[in-house]
Amino acid sequence: MYCNCKRFYAIALSATTLAYVAAVVAQEPTTPWQRDASPGLTALASAAEEGRYAFVFFWKENDEPTQQMRGVFQSAMKDLASSADAVSVSVIDPQEAATVKVFGVDRAPLPLVAAVAPNGAVTKAWPLKFTAQQLSEGIVSRGTAECLKAMQEKKLTLLCVRNAGTAYNPAASTAVAGFRADERFADATTVVEIDPTDSSEQNFLASLKVNPKTANAVTILLSPAGQPIAQFAGAITTNQLVDKVTSAQAGCCPGGQCGPGGCCPGGKCGPTK
Amino acid sequence: MNLRTLVWRELFERKSQMLTITVGILLGITTVIAIRNITHYSEKAVARELDSLGANVLILPKSVSLQDYYAADMHEEVIPEEYVMRLTMSDLQGVDNLSPKLCVPVELEGRNYSLTGILPKSEFQAKAAWAGAGIFSRPIGCGALELGDEPVEEDKKTLVRKRVIKDLAANEILIGADIAAVQRLQEGSQVSLLGESFSVVAVLPETGTVDDSRIFAHLHTVQRLTGKGEVVNCIEVVGCCKEIATGLVAGVNKLLPDAKVVTVKQVVDTQISVNRMMERLSQIFVAIIIVVGGAGIANYMFANVSERRREIGTLMALGAESSLIQRIFLAKALLLGLVGGIGGFVIGTLLAVTLGPKLAGVTVLPMPMLSVWAIAISVGIALLASYIPARRAAMLDPVATFREI
Numbered sequence: 257m258y259c260n261c262k263r264f265y266a267i268a269l270s271a272t273t274l275a276y277v278a279a280v281v282a283q284e285p286t287t288p289w290q291r292d293a294s295p296g297l298t299a300l301a302s303a304a305e306e307g308r309y310a311f312v313f314f315w316k317e318n319d320e321p322t323q324q325m326r327g328v329f330q331s332a333m334k335d336l337a338s339s340a341d342a343v344s345v346s347v348i349d350p351q352e353a354a355t356v357k358v359f360g361v362d363r364a365p366l367p368l369v370a371a372v373a374p375n376g377a378v379t380k381a382w383p384l385k386f387t388a389q390q391l392s393e394g395i396v397s398r399g400t401a402e403c404l405k406a407m408q409e410k411k412l413t414l415l416c417v418r419n420a421g422t423a424y425n426p427a428a429s430t431a432v433a434g435f436r437a438d439e440r441f442a443d444a445t446t447v448v449e450i451d452p453t454d455s456s457e458q459n460f461l462a463s464l465k466v467n468p469k470t471a472n473a474v475t476i477l478l479s480p481a482g483q484p485i486a487q488f489a490g491a492i493t494t495n496q497l498v499d500k501v502t503s504a505q506a507g508c509c510p511g512g513q514c515g516p517g518g519c520c521p522g523g524k525c526g527p528t529k
Numbered sequence: 530m531n532l533r534t535l536v537w538r539e540l541f542e543r544k545s546q547m548l549t550i551t552v553g554i555l556l557g558i559t560t561v562i563a564i565r566n567i568t569h570y571s572e573k574a575v576a577r578e579l580d581s582l583g584a585n586v587l588i589l590p591k592s593v594s595l596q597d598y599y600a601a602d603m604h605e606e607v608i609p610e611e612y613v614m615r616l617t618m619s620d621l622q623g624v625d626n627l628s629p630k631l632c633v634p635v636e637l638e639g640r641n642y643s644l645t646g647i648l649p650k651s652e653f654q655a656k657a658a659w660a661g662a663g664i665f666s667r668p669i670g671c672g673a674l675e676l677g678d679e680p681v682e683e684d685k686k687t688l689v690r691k692r693v694i695k696d697l698a699a700n701e702i703l704i705g706a707d708i709a710a711v712q713r714l715q716e717g718s719q720v721s722l723l724g725e726s727f728s729v730v731a732v733l734p735e736t737g738t739v740d741d742s743r744i745f746a747h748l749h750t751v752q753r754l755t756g757k758g759e760v761v762n763c764i765e766v767v768g769c770c771k772e773i774a775t776g777l778v779a780g781v782n783k784l785l786p787d788a789k790v791v792t793v794k795q796v797v798d799t800q801i802s803v804n805r806m807m808e809r810l811s812q813i814f815v816a817i818i819i820v821v822g823g824a825g826i827a828n829y830m831f832a833n834v835s836e837r838r839r840e841i842g843t844l845m846a847l848g849a850e851s852s853l854i855q856r857i858f859l860a861k862a863l864l865l866g867l868v869g870g871i872g873g874f875v876i877g878t879l880l881a882v883t884l885g886p887k888l889a890g891v892t893v894l895p896m897p898m899l900s901v902w903a904i905a906i907s908v909g910i911a912l913l914a915s916y917i918p919a920r921r922a923a924m925l926d927p928v929a930t931f932r933e934i
Binding site: 360363364365366370377378379380381383384393394396400403404407408410459460463464478481482483484 | 609610611612613614615618625652653654655656657658659660661662663664665666759
C-alpha cells in the first residue's frame with residue numbers, strides 16, 4: 257500500500273512537472289530571428305521574445321551625418337525605452353553579415369533606422385535623415401504589424417474587422433475559410449483579425465476608411481503591395497472574394513503599366529505577352 | 530538612226546556636264562531618301578516606346594540630356610544605386626515598379642553590343658512595405674495583383690514590354706533579337722562576356738528599338754565585372770498615369786534633388802521635335818533639289834540646244850519632225866531623272882540602313898515606297914526643267930540654222 261502511494265506520488269509529480277514544462281514551452285515567446293547568427297539578430301530575438309520593438313540603426317561610416325543621426329536616434333530611443341530596444345549594426349562589420357543579409361541593406365542609403373515589430377515585421381524605415389518624432393511612428397498596432405508582415409512575405413491579406421457585436425460574423429468567417437481552402441490562394445494568404453473597438457487599432461481603421469462603430473463585420477482584401485483590393489461590409493461569400501482577386505490578377509495594365517492615354521486607353525488593355 | 534540611238538548619242542555629247550547634273554540630282558535625292566527613311570523608323574520607334582512605356586518616369590544624372598539618353602542611354606554619368614531603395618522606402622505612390630540600369634559596351638565575337646545591368650524586382654520589392662502603415666491608406670492601384678508565390682514561372686520575355694523583371698540569377702542573361710540572330714544564340718546557349726560565362730535564359734522578341742542589340746544581365750554582376758561600383762545610369766519608374774499626374778515627378782524631385790527626373794512623354798516629345806526638324810530639313814532639301822537641280826538641268830539643256838542648233842537643223846532638214854526633236858531632249862531628261870532617282874534611292878537607302886542605328890539608335894529597313902517618290906521627284910524635275918529647252922529645239926527653223934554656218 258505504502259509502495260503504491262509512493263509510486264502514485266511519483267507519477268503525479270512527474271505528470272505535474274511534464275505538464276508545467278509543456279505549459280512553459282507552449283507559452284515561450286517565439287522569435288522570427290535566428291538568435292545566434294549575429295549580435296544584431298540576437299538583440300532582435302531578445303526584443304521579440306519580450307514582445308518589444310527593436311529599432312535598428314544601420315550605419316557604415318562614422319562620419320558627421322551618421323553621428324548627427326545617431327544622436328537623434330539615441331535621443332528618441334530614450335523616449336521609447338519602455339516599449340523598444342535600440343540596436344546598432346555596422347553594415348561592414350563581418351560579425352553582422354547575417355543581420356545585413358536578412359534585412360538586405362548592403363546597398364541601402366545609410367544611416368538607416370528600421371523599426372521592427374515583435375512579429376518580425378519592419379513597420380517603418382527612415383533612410384539618411386529623420387526626427388525623434390518620426391521614429392515614434394514606427395510603433396504600430398498589432399493589426400498593422402501583422403498586415404505589414406504579410407506584405408513583407410508577399411502575401412495577400414484578408415483583414416477581418418469584427419467582434420462579438422458585429423453582424424454577419426458567421427458568413428464572413430465561412431467566406432474567409434472557403435477562400436483559404438482554395439488551393440490557388442491558400443499558401444499566399446494571411447488572415448488578420450482585429451476588433452473595431454480596439455483603441456490601438458483606430459488609426460489603422462481610419463487609414464482603411466473603416467468605421468470603428470460598424471454594425472456589420474467588414475472584410476478587406478489587401479494586396480501584397482499593401483493596397484486595398486476590395487472592402488466588403490456585412491455578408492459575403494467565398495465566390496465574391498475569389499472573383500475580386502481573380503479580376504485583380506487579370507486587371508488592367510499589368511504591373512502598373514499604362515498607355516499614353518492613361519491606364520488601359522479606351523478601356524482595352526494591350527496584349528499581356 | 531532611230532530615237533534611241535539619237536538620245537544615246539545626245540546623252541554623251543557633253544559628258545562632264547551630264548555627269549555633274551546627274552551627280553547633283555543623285556546627291557539631293559540620296560540625302561532626302563536617307564533622312565526620310567531614318568525619320569520614318571525613328572518615329573515608329575518613338576510610337577512603340579510611347580505605347581510600351583506610357584507616361585513613365587526616368588531618373589537620370591543631372592548632366593545627362595534627354596537626347597543622350599534616348600540615343601543610346603549609354604553615358605558615363607551615373608547615380609548611386611541606393612536611390613532605388615530611397616524610392617522604394619518612400620511614401621510616394623507609383624514607384625512599385627522600378628528598373629535601374631547600368632549600360633556598358635561589350636564585345637561579343639568581334640561585334641560591339643550594349644551590356645545592360647538590370648535589378649530584378651525581387652531584390653527590392655519587399656522594401657516597399659518598409660514605407661510603414663501609411664501604405665494602407667493608398668487608393669486601389671491600377672496595377673494588376675501579383676501574388677508572391679505564384680507557381681507559374683515568369684516569362685522573362687515580357688521584360689521588353691514591362692521593363693521590369695522579377696528574378697534574374699547572377700550568371701543569367703537575356704539577349705535582344707538582333708544579337709540572337711547575328712550570333713546564332715538561343716535559350717540555353719552559353720556566352721562568355723567580360724571573362725565570365727553566362728547562360729542565355731531568354732531571347733527577347735524583336736522590338737525595332739535599341740533593345741534588340743542589348744544583352745541584359747543582373748545589375749550587380751555588371752557592376753562587379755566592370756568595377757563601376759554601386760551605381761546606375763538611370764532608373765526607369767513604371768508607374769501609373771494617374772499617379773504621375775498627381776505629383777509623382779514632383780515627389781521624386783524632392784526625394785532625389787541631385788538627379789534629373791523626366792517623364793518618358795518629355796523624352797518622346799523631344800524626339801518628336803527632332804523628327805519634325807528632320808522632316809523640315811528633308812523638305813528644304815527637296816526645295817533645293819527643285820530649284821538648284823531644275824535650274825542646272827534647264828541651263829544644261831538650253832546650252833545643249835544652243836550649241837547643237839546646226840545638228841538639230843540638219844536633222845529637221847533630213848525630215849525629222851519637231852515632235853521627234855522634242856522627244857530626243859525629253860527622253861534625255863527622263864534618263865537623267867531616272868538615273869538620279871534610282872541611284873539616289875539606292876544610295877540613300879544604303880546610307881539610312883547603315884547609319885540609322887548609329888545616328889538614331891533604331892533599326893532602319895528599306896522602304897520601297899520611297900523609290901516611287903524619288904523617281905517621281907527626280908524625273909519630274911528633269912522633265913519640267915527640260916521642257917522649254919526641248920520646245921525651243923523643236924521650234925527651230927532649219928533654214929535659219931543653216932544661215933548661221
